[in-house]
Every structure is written in structure tokens, then in C-alpha cells.
Amino acid sequence: MRNNILVLGGNGKTGRRIVDRLQSKGITVRVGSRNASPAFDWHQPEAWPAVLEGIEAVYISYQPDLAVPGAKEAIEQLVQVAKEQNVQKLVLLSGKGETEAEKCEQIVLHSGIDSTVVRASWFNQNFSESFFLEPIQQGVVALPKAEVKVPYVDANDIADVAVEVLLNEGHTGEIYELTGDTFFTFKEVVAEIAKATDRNLTFVPVTLEAYLAHLESLDLPSGYVWLIEYLFTEVLGNAKNQVIGDGIPKVLGRKPIAFTDYVATTAKTGIWNATVTA
Numbered sequence: 519m520r521n522n523i524l525v526l527g528g529n530g531k532t533g534r535r536i537v538d539r540l541q542s543k544g545i546t547v548r549v550g551s552r553n554a555s556p557a558f559d560w561h562q563p564e565a566w567p568a569v570l571e572g573i574e575a576v577y578i579s580y581q582p583d584l585a586v587p588g589a590k591e592a593i594e595q596l597v598q599v600a601k602e603q604n605v606q607k608l609v610l611l612s613g614k615g616e617t618e619a620e621k622c623e624q625i626v627l628h629s630g631i632d633s634t635v636v637r638a639s640w641f642n643q644n645f646s647e648s649f650f651l652e653p654i655q656q657g658v659v660a661l662p663k664a665e666v667k668v669p670y671v672d673a674n675d676i677a678d679v680a681v682e683v684l685l686n687e688g689h690t691g692e693i694y695e696l697t698g699d700t701f702f703t704f705k706e707v708v709a710e711i712a713k714a715t716d717r718n719l720t721f722v723p724v725t726l727e728a729y730l731a732h733l734e735s736l737d738l739p740s741g742y743v744w745l746i747e748y749l750f751t752e753v754l755g756n757a758k759n760q761v762i763g764d765g766i767p768k769v770l771g772r773k774p775i776a777f778t779d780y781v782a783t784t785a786k787t788g789i790w791n792a793t794v795t796a
Contacts, residue, residue, distance in 0.1 A: 519545075519685050520574045520607060526550035526558060527579030531643050532611060535677035536577055536684075545685070548573065560592055566599045575607035575684050576600060578626070584612060584619035585748055586741065593622045597629040608633040609683050611676070614695060614763070615756035627691060634689040636680055639671045639697040639759060642780040645707065646789055647673075649746075655792050657719055659708050660732075663754050664723035667701035669762055672775040679769045695763030698774045710778060714785035726750055 523540055527533040528549030540547045548569070550558035556568045560581065570576070578596065580589055593610075600608060610626045612619045614637050623635045644650050653659040676696055683689045702710070705721045712719040724732075726747070733743045753759065766774045784790065 522546050522548070522572055522574045523684055524548045524550050524570060524573045524576045525579075526577060527581055527611075528554070530579055530581070531641060531647055531673045532676045532680065533577065533579055535673055536680050539677055539681045540684070543681075543685075550576075563592075563595050563599070566596065567603060570599055570603040570605060573603065573605055575609070576605055577609045577611070577680055577684060579611045580622070582742070583616075583745055583749075584622045585616050585752075586618075586745060589618065590621055590625065593625050597625055597631070600631060601629065606632060607684060609680055610635050611680070612637040613753065614639045614697070615753045615758040617752070623693065627693075632690045634683045634691070635693040636676060636683065636765070637693055637695050637763075638676050639695075639763070640668050640754075641676075642670045642672045642698070642775075642777060644670075645711065646784045646787075651789070654708070654711060654719065654790050657717065658722060659704065659719065660722040660724045660729070661704045662724055662726040662729045663750055664704055664721070666755050667703050668754065668759065669697035669699065669701050670707075670777050670780075671696045671698050671763075671766075672777075672780050675766050675770070675774050679765060682769050689769075694765030694769055695761075696765045696774075697761075697763040698777050699762055700777055701760075702777055707777075710781045711785070711790055714781045715790045717791065 523545055525533050525537050525547060528537050529551050537547050537549060550569060552559045558569045608626050608631050610623060612623050612635050626633045679694060679696060708719050708721040730743060730747055733746060
């Protein structure tokens with residue numbers, strides 16, 4: 519079993535869960551973030567050798583997404599540093615249905631280092647820990663692509679798979695596709711959350727153009743708006759995302775966490791009942 523594991527994005531949705539699981543097993547973990555010591559920043563590659571020194575395995579979660587310009591070059595450079603530091607294992611978190619992400623996958627898989635790709639669908643936690651949370655709290659969720667069905671995957675399942683792959687042999691060269699086992703539209707998601715929280719939530723289908731115009735009106739960074747447009751146009755409706763993956767049962771020997779179970783568990787935390795000032 520490997521020790522001395524670096525978790526890039528160690529404070530993120532999957533990363534912090536992986537860190538917790540590894541530490542509970544007595545594994546020495548280095549959190550890769552700008553606030554850690556040594557600090558890891560995707561824009562400061564000159565500092566990467568110090569972060570990877572003495573590391574046996576690396577979990578790679580690229581921020582904000584492997585689809586953005588510059589991601590491919592960053593992954594290439596990270597792989598080179600990993601080779602120089604004699605890293606033994608790489609595990610890359612990738613996005614299902616993302617052509618640009620698949621290019622990054624190939625860089626890792628052909629790195630000469632024992633590597634595995636964890637290719638995930640959209641996360642359940644996007645509705646409780648990310649950009650869909652605030653509209654739910656406000657009571658009105660307006661989104662485009664209302665008819666598209668998604669097999670959302672739970673971040674806890676991703677973390678369990680990543681830990682298994684990081685610590686144990688038998689996963690070299692594999693691409694594990696991680697999804698839930700049921701499809702949901704945005705309207706169905708909002709209905710599930712409304713039922714679990716006993717709230718009157720409203721879903722409003724809008725055009726992509728109207729949604730992007732709303733984001734731009736909030737003075738969000740242009741790169742963020744670009745990424746949202748990419749995810750809704752290139753990823754959400756991609757035929758590759760209309761397929762249930764077998765990665766979770768293959769690696770963990772169990773079914774994925776059901777979306778309805780995620781909703782029931784999350785509703786108990788009260789996060790969806792919090793009021794937000796518009």
C-alpha cells in the first residue's frame with residue numbers, strides 16, 4: 519500500500535473527501551493548495567518540484583476544469599515534474615463527455631507512470647456545494663437545457679474510487695466512468711429537493727442565451743462564464759453523458775449512491791433551507 523500521497527485540490531469537493539479517507543487509514547497526506555505549505559498553484563510551476571518531493575502518488579484535480587485553455591500544457595508540465603520526482607502513481611479526475619479533458623487523460627495515461635483516469639459525470643454536490651446552491655436557497659431555479667437527463671454522481675463515490683485506486687494495484691491504464699444509476703432532469707432534481715425539504719421550489723426553463731446574459735450581469739469573470747457555456751453546450755447534452763458508467767460497481771463492488779439518498783441526507787443538514795439575500 520502506498521504512503522505519502524499528494525491530493526491536488528485537497529480542499530475541493532472530491533479532494534477534501536479523499537484527504538479525510540486517506541488520513542483515517544493512517545496515510546501521510548500532503549494537501550495541494552495555495553494555502554498549504556509547501557503551496558501548490560497551477561500558475562506557479564516553478565514551485566511544483568518542492569510539492570512533489572518524496573511523494574509516491576498524486577490525485578490530480580485541475581481547477582477550474584480540464585476543458586479550459588492552458589489545462590493541457592499544465593498537465594504535461596505536471597507529469598514531467600512527477601517523473602523527475604519519481605512519483606509512482608497518478609490518478610486524474612476527468613469530466614465525462616469533455617473532448618479537451620480526454621486529451622489530458624491521454625497525457626497522463628502515456629506518461630510512463632502507473633496511471634488511472636477517474637472520469638466523472640456531473641456531481642450531486644453541484645446542488646449543495648457549488649453554483650446551483652444559491653438559486654435553490656432563494657426558491658427559484660432558472661436553468662437552460664431543461665430536457666437533458668443526467669446520471670449525477672456523488673462526490674463520496676468518487677472519493678471512494680480514488681482512494682482504492684491510489685492505494686492498491688490492479689488499476690493501471692484503466693479509465694473508470696463514474697455515474698449514478700438513474701437519470702434526472704433539472705426539473706426533476708428541483709422537485710426531489712422540494713419534496714425532501716418541504717419547500718415550494720420553482721423551476722423555470724430558460725434559454726442558454728438568457729442564462730449567460732444573467733451570469734454576465736453579475737460581473738462574474740469572463741472565464742467563468744465561458745466555462746459555464748462550454749459545460750452546457752458541449753458536455754451536458756453530449757451523447758457520452760447519456761450512458762450509465764460501470765466504474766463504481768467495478769471498483770467498489772457496490773451500486774452508486776442514489777441521487778434520492780443524496781437529497782435525503784443533504785436535506786437533513788438544512789443547507790437548502792438557508793435564506794439568501796438576492
